[in-house]
Amino acid sequence: MTIKDISKKSHKIVKVCVFLVILSVLVFLCNKVLTPKWVNFTLNWPTTSAENEFYKTQKNTVDVLFLGSSVTVNGFIPQELYNKYGLTSFNLGSEQQSISISYWWLMEALRYQNPKAVVLDCRFVYNAHPNRINTDEAFVRKAIDGMRWSINKIKTVREITTLDPNHSAISYYFENFRYHERWKSLGQLDFKFGAVKRDPLKGFGPLNHRGPGKFDFRYNYDHNAKIEMNATQKEYLDRIVSVCKENNITLVLETMPVHLDTRGVNTLRDYAKANNVIYHHLGDREELDAINAKLPKESIIPHANLFGAIKLTDYIGKVLIDAGVQPSGTTPQPQYEKTRSYFDYLKNEFELTMIDNLSDYLSYLNSLPDISVFIVVRDEAAQQIKSHFDKFKQLGIDSIENLKFRDSMLFYINKESGDKFLQMGQRSLDHRGFLINDYDMRVKFYMLSQGLRSGNNSNIVINGSGVCKNRRGLNFAVYDPHLGKVIDSVNFDTFASPNPKAVRR
């Protein structure tokens, strides 16, 4: 072989290598785009942003891990636990997270953190789905796709595909096998890689609904009634118990109110006793009294709202402190201090959903600095709002007195940018626009107002979702660009009353 032949051959080898490297990069990027992102500002149970935030957390600084299903995601607030007790924590819950998924994520978490305690929701130790992983394939993917590639993830994928052959192993390694059909529904978020990396709430998913007036609990337990645990899930529960014991981690098993019948509670109590672990059923009378959540603001059933979650977190924090779990790091912890103001801001914003009358509502809207407010009239709204003129003007509706009987009205204000739009009249009105949120995403909106004489209809669509109550009177929608979500949608029937009550259902 001559030097020329060797040179030709090496030239070809280099070409092939370069081609394959470029192809690999492109496939990687393509899969990054195609894989769905579950983020805190679009979903109540964000796994992508939570898991990314977890990996950014400083190593060996997390004292407590929360694992479990959606009730865990909505129920326990790492920021609140830190604010009240100085305990650092992370919420690694996810929708329909079975015990097996909790185990896999515990093993993953232990590669980066050495927690003092694990709080595990045990709802899914009982049969919930007809497969051995005890949850749907979609929820397994939601939880596992964000896990970084490592020996642990390879083991996890192998276990998943062994437990449920409906899962395709190759689709975990090459996500396009699972998600290539998503090309039809790709959105801005799929191309904003930065947006999915942040989760200032550390896995917590805040809900802003109002609770019911009261809730009836049945406290008549049959202490002898038991129910079988799902065999595979019990196996994983045993593994979690074992891992916690090996790593000197205080394990707290818990079940949320309502979710479990007494047989499940009894079985878990026996299990906890046999394995010498702490168990709390938060639906027990004593526990509920200790949690002291006051309806309708502090709702903890079935999914806790923000204010209910504060109470739950305070309670579980006390349980942990009583169990001897102490903050391991020095306070203040920078990664929790820098998100304190975000949490306070969130609490402040969510107070809006607790306001019931129009006057207080308008006052509160006027106090919030950066929100976008959408108001559309349906049927009739003008007759009985004279007493609120000042507040409407303060909000930005300068010519509110020009709103006539059965007129349509569109109003939009973006307090952050100063953009404003106001239209009134007898005919049907509609308007389209967009605003930019903190994640640098265009949020498209559409508004429609029709007074009684021009159609008797209304609509507010924000980012493709209808958020208008579409009832008679004034229909409000409030969007927060920092949180990236609609924080309230409410109707006030100003035809029926000058100070009407809020309707949110």
Place this chain on the structure above:
Amino acid sequence: MELVSGSFFVLCVVAFLLHYLVPKIFQNLILLSANFVFAYYAGPISLVFLFSSIAVTYWCALGLERFERYRRAIFWFGIIVIFSCLFRFKYLDFFIATGQNIAGVFGASFSFDVRHFIAPIAISFYTLQLCGYLADVYFENIKAEHNILKFFTFGSFFPQLVCGPISRYSQIEPYLSSKRCFCYDSVCHGLLRILWGIFLKLVIAERAAVIVNVTYGDHVQYTGLYLIFGTVMFAVQLYADFGGCMHIVIGIAELFGIKLPENFRQPFFSKNVQEFWQRWHITMGTWLRDYIFYPLQMTSIFGHYRDRLCRFFGKKVGKKITAYTAMMVLWFSIGLWHGGNWTFIWGVGLMQGFYIIIGMMMAPYYAKLIKILNIDTETFSFRLFQSLRTFCLMCIAWVFFRAPTFTDALNIFSHMVTKDVSILSIEGITSMGLDFYDLVVLFTSIIIVLAVESLQQYKQSISACLFKQGIVFRWSMIYALIFAIVIFGKYGSGYNASAFIYAGF
């Protein structure tokens, strides 16, 4: 093991690497091992029948050379043994059912209980291939192959086992006899062909199949233009599926330095049905022409038949009728080869024969009409008319090919001639299983394929043209093809895209 599957991919990669890494003397052994593995995964029965048929053919061919006295007996013994397997698995039920129907017409009945078996994979293809070899040896067109390894490699060559092409030993033998060195350009061409084949299969054929299955599956609801559109889509599906399969097969063979004969040559550019079958499934057509059509006319039976017809109708007409009769026997065989079902025998068999015979009979009248109307036959518009006419005739025939029964085919035709044109609305066109995005992809892909085929028809090989371009353009096109498959391909969970239509034969 399907052609588009992970396990087949692994087999090809391993075989490819070993093929060029081992000393060249072992190359055929590597290929034979790959053939064995492929056949084994098809099922032990398939493996047994395949290698038994090859063994019988091999020994019969040697016997033909060695035992001059018994040549005829050995030849017919070999043919009968090989064909009997095909007959038993594919045609026995059909002939029994046909016999029962005929007996029923005359008021008689009989029953013949036979155990039903699934036909060994690829039996239709390798039976013709082996019989063709035996015939070539018998008629002394080639010498019998003494090298058992070479012959077994030819008979069981894994890429072509499932859907052809039906190659002659003389076409493959030179490659099996020579030492096959790694050729970078061949490998690149082969890989490009494989990609193109996968594109045709996963992006076009699978999408078209959805429309075909929906419309033909409910031809009571889908009438008029829906059925016409469904029929056109079946033509698209058939070509993309079978053509795609051929590209993959020929591409894989090229990786191993073996050039298989082409099976398609831009069939939809044919001017008439006769030309169509010179461009579609070329190897099957030429096999049946060389081993059925021509020999049949040389037989004494046909000789007597021709003499009688010449005496009755005159020499010219008598010869024509003889040729037409041989043609109908040929087309009957082609239809029967596709399967033991009257829809196949009529749709891709006898009906094609009638098309060709009528075309031949009407040719002088067409020529007169063209002269009278002063039509320029060299114009694009006339050639387009001819191609469209041929396409329509083939679509009509393929209705029988696709319909489960003859009655269903006739019902489909009757449902086609209604005034239902609602397919022309967005709701209509998207009611056949594909949404708007899928339809855009499908139509765009069809246009791309048409453009490529046009270039192939009128200019030169598209791959040769591509490889002459600069590296940036070339790689961009290849990456575009890869990502078209990755993003738009119908594969992954919920699909079983790997089965090719012609693999069923």
